[in-house]
Amino acid sequence: MFTRDDYIVGIAAILIGIGIIVQAQFLEVRTSLDPAGPKALPVGIAVAMIVIGIIHIAGSYYVNRSIEPVGKTDVKSITERFREFRPVISIVIISLAYGGLLDIFGYLVMTPLLIGSILWVLEIRNIRKILKISLLMTTILYLVFRYGLQVDLPIGLFEYFS
Numbered sequence: 001m002f003t004r005d006d007y008i009v010g011i012a013a014i015l016i017g018i019g020i021i022v023q024a025q026f027l028e029v030r031t032s033l034d035p036a037g038p039k040a041l042p043v044g045i046a047v048a049m050i051v052i053g054i055i056h057i058a059g060s061y062y063v064n065r066s067i068e069p070v071g072k073t074d075v076k077s078i079t080e081r082f083r084e085f086r087p088v089i090s091i092v093i094i095s096l097a098y099g100g101l102l103d104i105f106g107y108l109v110m111t112p113l114l115i116g117s118i119l120w121v122l123e124i125r126n127i128r129k130i131l132k133i134s135l136l137m138t139t140i141l142y143l144v145f146r147y148g149l150q151v152d153l154p155i156g157l158f159e160y161f162s
Helices: 006-024 040-066 078-105 107-121 127-148 156-161
Strands: none
Touching (some): 006 040, 078 107, 078 156, 107 127
16 A cells, blocks of 8 residues: 655645645635634645645555565665656646746636646647647636636736726
């Protein structure tokens, strides 16, 4: 179930959980009938992530302790480890850029770029397929958020035209 390197996932889950808790402290609290308030869901998810991180670290520790070294150990170089995590690191960087630029450029510009970039990182290289998936998913998500959930999405550049 656990592997030797699961401690990395555990540390990442704990750090993300702590980050979510810190970000939740800045949520605006409005008058609401909900006794838990707007912070309950993010903090609950963050606590779950921290627990999952602790479980991964403990499981990795147990696996590493129970494996007896036999002959030559399997030690990966830093470049091999980076090569394994490059897609994850790339998607995190792309997502952070998306979050930072969303208010400036707007949902309709940034979301197709986000989806297309993630598809490219996942080694889908057919430009037509990337364009179709990006535009279709952006349209579907726009309709869900705008009309289904009635959420006002960032307009960005299109604010000058409204």
